[in-house]
Amino acid sequence: MAQATRHDAWQAGDSYDLYMGRWSRQIAPRFLDWLDPPKGLDWLEVGCGTGALSAAILARCNPASLVSIDPSEGFLAKARANVPDRRVEFVQGDAQVLSVQSGSKDMVVSALVLNFIPDKDKALAEMQRVARDGATIGFYVWDYPGGGVEFMRAFWTAATALDPAAIDLAEDKRFPFCTPDGLTALANSAGLVSVDWTQIEMPAVFEDFDDYWRPFTLGAGPAPGYCLSLEPHARQRLLEKLRDSLPRGEDGSIPMKTRAWAVRAKVG
Template sequence: MAQELWQAGDAYEAYVGRWSRPVAREFVAWLDVPAGRSWLDVGCGTGALTAAALATAPAGVVGVDSSMGFLSVAGARAGFVAGDACALPLSDGRFDLVVSGLALNFVGDPRRAAAEFGRVCRPGGTVAAYVWDYAEGMAMMRHFWDAAVALDPGAAALDEARRFPLCRPGPLARLWADAGLKGVGTRAIEVPTVFAGFDDLWLPFLGGQGPAPGYVASLPAGRRAALRDLLRERLPAEVDGSIRLAARAWAVRGHTTVDR
């Protein structure tokens, strides 16, 4: 069984963190939040969404993550707290906005996490999140798992598209509504992911951070090389060797009730 690790912040940045930053900026623009608001970023990881929140001139930003390795590279302009999304170590109604980027599907109990997001948000505040569209829109991962399954049908059980049905607009909207949030809306956010060459795409899969890199780490050298070669063959390379793909995330937002 492939082991999933979420500790090496630098390896995560090379793998997918670099693509989460433009998504975070688009997400924050969609929220259209005035300056001077207080933010909580749950599952803040290496700080992509935290950085986007800081660009709004907030009253303050707090980031929470269970990985000390990620928190160590998240930066110093916000306050960071080690904690569990399903049991936030924070008081009720403390924040104007509670947000989460690319983390909700990895928590132990998303329903409990959504309830916690609402608990620590002030009455009438905003609760919002986004996750990768693993089924279709996150192209680098879609190409990877399609190649992996072609060589090893058993890899299908590890594919995020199969494991995380939450990562679609309908399930996200239902999760928010079930948490008692009002005015729930969703949208797609798509950004380009341009790789300088095959190595720029492939080498981060060797870093061990997350399901796909964890699967690669579990393979013997021969099978790893076969996967590398098939993926290289299938990817749409340009004349200059660059690989131009796209990454889509699904975002959801809602508001806590004023009279709770």
């Protein structure tokens, strides 16, 4: 496995929810508000994870149908538990080869996953294939290059100060296209039309240092995977460096922010 991807362990749904899922759930409704779709449409979600966007679609958009696809059975099991709604069908599948009928969807969306798909052009081509003429395709990713996930940026800043080689694992280096220009260029090159983008920003406040640190010890994702790979003494050094460097509120909380870039476009 490549050095830069060896810690991309995205199987444990419970661990992911503690690490990223709680922030994903805050972003999803704002993305849908921006899309502002009519009710009663046929939806496909590509890369549903533990169901944050699925739940928001069901709660806000009253879809006629929703198929949510993910390659990880661990994530799908957690999504089914998180979203016990008969209107959604959770299916194992690959974004690059969608097992969905051509021209069958009005809305095709993807949340916080496009950067992890090896062949993004193929994934966007598949999204267009399953979409009806005039359908909307929308997706969003974290602003990795701009440090938009502040708690993640703080982790890698501390990690690379202790281990310079860790910089190769950081998301800002691995996913430089996660900017408005990079994302719109990707959509344009895929042949989508009426391409538009927006910024979605939310607070990410941790109750205390343990609330911040514990998700990094659970192994779900690049930073937690790296953390678990460390020898105990090295992990303790990283803990101490973070504990000494993070911002603190008067109540001991750790106030941070998350920012994502969202794109919407039409199938011509």
